[in-house]
Amino acid sequence: MSVLGQPLGVQLMAEIWECDPNKLNNIKVVQEIMVGAARKANAEIREVVFHRFEPQGVSGVVVISESHLTIHTWPELAYAAVDIFTCGEHVDPWEALESITQDFNAEEVNVMEITRGMKNLKRLRRNKQQE
Template structure:
């Protein structure tokens, strides 16, 4: 069975709340995560919410990496979607877990776009 891509859904709990609420830090962390996964960055956008929280997307040639943070809950939700067999999502996940100082990380993966 062949699929067009894989989607990784990552839940980081017990993160550093200050880091989760800093759009510059989040942008740099997400860019570095994409690079560690051997992704080709196309464009990125990050938005600071009021009173707190950051959402952002790194569009990559292989698809995208998204983040949504809830500093008040020490939580970040990350989605990595790739149509590439060479993207190393696990490296991005490990990096983000470490840089956001997560105490707990839960990852699930689903195949997307069954063909043939």
């Protein structure tokens, strides 16, 4: 457990497939979807930064008081990589993810949930005592 005896946050790493490629390539739409998801999750938005690549793709971050939402899109594959990290109890990362997948018309979603700030996850990092 963490020093506080509870997780510091939850991180969702999502692979969303068979999305609407036109939405994935439109910076304005991607930004609106991500900001909307943060609001639906009850997050406090601090900063929003998005960039469109040539010939295609969008990357962006919505910085929230409770951590962040990020996205990287590959319209040519109808795919996006989404990361949602939240701290505290009043923000629901699953609500944000549901909003994102619905708004992109995703047909397939694979998600890994990571509990952050838990000391019992030593197996995921190098243990200095083993060196």
